[in-house]
Each structure stands twice: as structure tokens, then as C-alpha cells.
């Protein structure tokens with residue numbers, strides 16, 4: 001069987017598993033109102049922020065972790081996690097790259113993310129988040145010329161408190177779920193983007209998240225606001241060192257698209273997945289949601305999820321504005337003992353709202369891959385349309401693929417289409433490729449790439465190439 | 481070019497049962513020759529092709545196969561391809577999402593790599609494929625579709641011919657290249673094969689129908705019945721078969 005071929009593929013190690021040795025300012029483990037006020041203090045936050053954090057904390061105390069996902073993992077002891085760890089800075093607030101610690105610059109070089117602007121791919125600005133804080137943001141001046149604000153969340157709280165106060169928590173309330181509440185209480189940094197009216201952001205924006213310190217949780221928060229008639233494409237990448245313990249990453253991303261605005265949000269998630277036996281790896285519990293507030297606005301999520309021991313994530317779109325559009329394109333790969341429970345929610349409220357869901361799940365080894373989706377059409381959403389396609393590819397006999405598509409339609413004029421398919425790489429396909437001279441490895445990765453084509457097509461060029469390579473590496477050692 | 485000596489082969493099915501199919505095949509093909517292997521359905525023609533190409537679950541239990549002096553039975557399928565063997569499939573498989581041109585480029589360069597030749601860059605490859613697609617009288621649109629996905633039966637067969645023209649094999653095996661083709665498509669396929677004929681290249685045409693042999697004239701015709709070659713002769717043998725059918729041979733074998 002094809003499993004036997006796939007077995008031949010050799011094991012390769014996670015290439016980003018190194019640790020940077022750097023002096024840090026690190027809290028003792030544990031969570032309390034005191035810890036939260038210390039975080040707020042470290043960041044010189046205005047009072048409304050601390051008040052909001054504490055309200056979130058109070059609410060969090062009343063919650064229990066969600067159990068409905070198709071995931072298995074030991075209970076997390078939230079008092080054992082370190083909630084703040086930042087590289088020590090010689091001077092407060094390094095604003096130019098020259099002031100950034102060379103060790104950090106070197107770390108990002110090793111990850112293939114050169115922070116020096118001249119070395120960057122032209123047309124991509126980067127915000128680099130290291131453990132709990134943002135260490136550098138490139139191309140800030142160039143973006144400022146167009147009125148685009150792209151900075152760390154901490155800076156935005158300081159320099160644009162009115163925007164933060166107006167939008168923070170309006171898409172993902174801290175009441176939303178257990179992890180969203182935790183994030184609101186303790187989040188330390190992240191990226192902030194504001195695109196003014198009528199501006200097409202002149203370059204791709206991206207944030208690169210790196211977990212370095214041990215036993216530390218990363219709780220970042222991203223807020224993107226696209227004002228009327230504006231356009232932005234945003235990319236997110238992530239890696240972490242190899243460790244035997246699990247580490248928690250609980251992020252919140254909020255997107256707001258006003259009238260005729262368009263936000264394209266792409267993620268290449270490559271957190272350390274744990275080893276072949278399932279030791280270690282990141283627990284990735286993320287809440288991502290966008291609100292199409294204005295008429296004819298559009299939000300598009302594209303995600304390539306190859307890393308993490310556990311992924312729990314449902315980038316969603318609330319289609320409030322009439323004629324607004326929501327999209328979700330996803331590739332999730334689980335190999336070895338990885339588990340993913342991911343999907344989307346499309347909430348149709350406005351008239352003529354349209355949504356598209358393309359989900360491609362690949363399972364190998366003992367991986368468990370779940371698609372969980374909700375398409376809801378409110379009574380107000382006249383002529384709403386949704387198209388869902390959700391395909392699974394199984395590469396071993398021991399892996400699993402599961403789909404839980406929920407459809408809840410409260411308006412008769414809605415038009416909903418759902419397609420689903422499960423397939424394996426057939427022996428015929430492998431033999432065909434090999435007869436034409438391709439090795440087993442090349443044949444498997446070509447067939448898998450073909451399976452993901454519709455999603456890769458949605459990624460910006462450079463990242464499509466990166467995603468393909470990532471998939472190849474992640475598939476290696478996929479034992480049948 | 482190709483020497484097969486006393487080849488016995490079995491197929492292993494899903495339940496791991498072994499079923500002997502080929503019972504002592506001998507074949508000698510010189511460079512430049514075209515051999516036709518004819519026989520009724522189920523006689524083992526495709527099995528022979530699969531054993532030659534090294535498909536999993538098709539096991540040679542006895543005998544030898546040499547292609548240009550190389551012992552094929554010790555090679556992986558991709559190594560056999562690199563050694564110059566090409567199989568045009570009876571049922572070409574679909575590979576969704578994989579662009580036809582991309583697939584061909586990967587195949588060409590993979591073979592070049594096996595043969596220690598430098599890979600073709602995008603420009604050289606494009607020049608080559610444009611020439612070949614013209615030769616195959618195919619539409620360039622083919623190149624931008626996924627491999628065989630949604631192709632009609634005839635398109636799939638012609639795509640096999642295009643691949644063959646691109647890969648320029650030393651030995652091409654065409655398994656039922658004519659099945660399901662209308663007369664125009666059949667002529668195109670024949671033209672493709674004929675254009676590849678030269679003094680260094682050998683071709684095996686597998687068919688149970690002599691129609692194709694009106695367009696591609698074979699040097700030798702073999703009749704295969706129940707896993708054995710029961711008769712070999714010149715091109716006239718095909719016409720004889722057309723007239724009399726296989727029953728005479730089948731009776732011979734079962735007698």
C-alpha cells in the first residue's frame with residue numbers, strides 16, 4: 001500500500017528548534033491581579049487598560065476550559081506558567097534597528113527573517129515579537145507617509161489610545177471564551193495596524209512570532225482596522241524552540257473592516273509540533289475573528305497550519321455590512337501525534353452577504369485532524385450565500401480525519417452549498433509519478449501540494465513557495 | 481535493447497493472495513524494432529507491462545529482464561524510468577491540482593538528475609515543451625490543466641503521448657494506446673508514435689485489436705494467451721488474427 005512508500009520517507013528535524021541565550025526580565029510563574037497590574041505597569045498602560053484586564057481576569061475565574069473540541073491533552077496548570085518574559089533592553093524602547101540587541105537580530109536572521117530593511121524582500125514590513133514583547137518593526141516611516149500605522153500593540157496603546165479604546169475587544173470580547181478571557185487579562189504585546197480611509201497599503205505587513213523562553217506562555221493580541229475603502233494584506237509567521245514540555249500560546253486577533261475595506265490575513269503557523277512520540281510542542285489556542293462592519297467590505301483568512309502539538313482555532317467572519325464577503329482558506333497538516341481542531345464560523349447578518357470556506361486537512365502518522373465549521377444565516381440576511389468545501393487527505397492507517405460542519409439557517413432565501421471528500425494517495429498515483437521518474441518523496445509532496453492548490457493560490461507569491469517547502473518538511477517521517 | 485528470459489510473474493491482491501499470471505515469457509527486442517503484443521482480455525498483457533515497469537505487487541517469481549544490459553528486476557520504478565523505460569498507461573491516473581506542465585518539468589528534470597545531466601531551466605523547458613506540443617498537435621491549454629483531471633479518454637491517451645515525446649525513452653511500452661479513441665485521435669496517437677521511431681529506440685505496442693497496427697506497422701507480432709507467448713510472426717500475423725480471432729490459439733493452449 002501507499003503507506004509503505006510514505007514510510008520510506010526519512011525523518012527530518014524541526015529546523016527552528018534552537019534557543020537564543022539572552023538576558024531577560026522574567027516574572028515568577030503564576031497568575032494573580034498583582035501579576036496583571038505588573039504587566040500593565042511594565043507597559044506604562046493608561047488606566048482603562050488595567051481596568052479592562054482586571055475585568056477580564058474576574059470573568060476568566062468563572063470559566064472552565066472548553067471541552068467540546070476533538071482534542072486530548074493533560075490539564076494545564078495556569079499557576080505554573082510565566083506570564084511575562086522580555087529580553088532586557090539596555091535603553092528603554094529601542095526605536096531604531098541600531099538599538100536592537102544584535103543577539104535578537106541574529107536570531108531572526110537564523111529564522112530567515114532579516115530585520116534590516118535593505119535585506120528584506122522589498123514590499124514586506126515586519127513586526128518581530130519575541131516572547132512577550134515586540135522587538136522591532138521595520139519600514140515604519142515609509143508606511144507613515146501614507147498614514148498607515150503599523151507598530152507593536154504596546155506602542156499603539158501609548159500613541160493611539162483613542163483607537164485602542166474604541167476597537168479593543170469589540171470583535172472578540174473577553175467574554176467570548178476561556179482563552180480569550182485569559183488573553184485579555186495577560187496579553188503582553190502583538191501588532192497593531194490602522195489603514196486610513198482610501199489607502200491601499202503599499203506593502204505586505206507581517207508579524208513574526210517567536211517563543212524563546214521556557215515555561216512561558218505567549219499571549220499576543222493583534223488588532224487590524226481597515227477604514228473605509230482601504231486595503232491591506234497581512235501575514236503572520238511563528239516558530240518556537242524544541243522542548244519536552246508543552247508551551248501555551250493563546251492569541252487573539254481582531255479585524256475590523258469598514259465600508260468597502262478589504263483585509264487579507266494569511267498565517268503560516270509552524271510552532272514546534274513536538275517530537276515523533278508526542279513529547280513537547282506548542283498548545284496553540286487562538287481566537288481569530290473579523291467583523292465586516294461596513295457595506296461591501298471583505299475579510300479573507302488564509303491559514304497554513306503545520307506546527308503545534310495542538311491547534312484549536314476558528315478564524316471567523318461576522319458579515320454585518322450588506323454585500324460583505326467572508327472567506328476562509330485553510331490547510332491543516334497533522335503528523336506524528338499532532339492534533340488539530342480548526343475551522344471557521346461565517347455569521348451572515350447583512351443582506352447579500354457571501355462566504356466561501358475551503359478547508360484541506362492532511363493527516364499522517366497518528367495525527368488527528370478535525371474540521372469544525374459553522375455557517376449561520378440570521379433572519380436579516382436576505383439572499384446570503386455560502387459555499388463550503390472540506391476535503392481530507394489521509395496518509396496513514398493510524399491517523400484520523402473528522403468533520404463537524406454545522407449549518408444554521410434562519411432565512412429561506414439563503415443558498416448554502418456543502419461538499420466534502422476524503423481521499424488517500426492512491427497506489428496508482430504514486431506508481432504513475434514514479435514511472436515518470438519522480439522519487440517517492442517528490443511524488444508524495446507533489447500530490448499533497450496539488451491537494452492544497454486552491455489554498456496556496458490565495459497566499460501572496462513568496463509565501464506560497466514557503467508554504468510548499470514547509471509542507472514537505474512537515475511530511476517527512478510521516479509513518480503509516 | 482530488451483531481453484526477457486523465462487519470465488514468470490504473479491500478482492498479489494489486497495488479501496495478500498498470490499495469483500500466477502505470466503508463465504515463462506521470452507522476448508528479444510532489438511534497437512529500432514516495434515513489437516506488437518496481441519491477445520484477448522485477461523491474457524496478461526498489462527501484467528507484463530507492469531512487471532517491466534516495476535509496479536508494486538507485481539512480482540517476477542522466476543526469470544530475467546535486461547534493458548540495455550541493465551538488470552531491471554533490481555531497480556526501483558523511477559530507476560527503470562531513468563534507464564529509459566516509459567509506460568503509456570492503459571488507464572492514466574488523475575492527479576488533482578498538479579499542473580500538467582509542472583508535472584512534466586518535474587519528470588524531465590528528475591530523469592535528467594538520475595542520468596547526471598544538468599536540470600533544464602524554465603526557459604529551456606518552455607522552448608522544449610512548446611515544440612513537443614506542436615508535434616503532438618495538441619492545444620497549449622492542456623499544459624495549464626491538472627494532470628489528466630477531467631480529461632476525456634482520448635485526451636488522456638494523447639497526454640501520454642505528449643509525455644512520451646518529452647521524455648524520449650529508449651523503450652516505450654504503450655498499453656492499449658488505441659482503446660476508446662475515434663479515428664482522428666487514433667491517427668494523432670499513431671503520428672506521435674511514428675515520429676518517435678528511430679534506429680535506436682524500441683517500442684512495444686500492446687493491443688487486443690489490430691486497428692492501431694494499420695497506422696503503426698510493427699516489425700514483429702506476438703500472440704499472448706493465458707500468460708504465454710504462443711506465436712510470433714511478421715505484421716501479417718495481426719491480419720490473420722483479425723480474420724480468425726483468438727479461438728484457435730486459446731483451444732491450442734487449453735488442449
Ligand SMILES: Nc1ncnc2c1ncn2[C@@H]1O[C@H](COP(=O)(O)OP(=O)(O)O)[C@@H](O)[C@H]1O
Pocket residue numbers: 491492493499501519520521522523524525526527528
Ligand atoms: N490488481 C489485480 N489483482 C488481481 N488480479 C489481477 C489484477 N490485475 C489483473 N489481474 C488478473 O490478471 C490477469 C491478467 O490481466 P491483465 O494483465 O490485465 O490482462 P490484459 O492486459 O491482457 O487484459 C487477469 O486474470 C486479471 O483478472
Ligand SMILES: [Mg+2]
Pocket residue numbers: 525526527570655656
Ligand atoms: Mg490490459
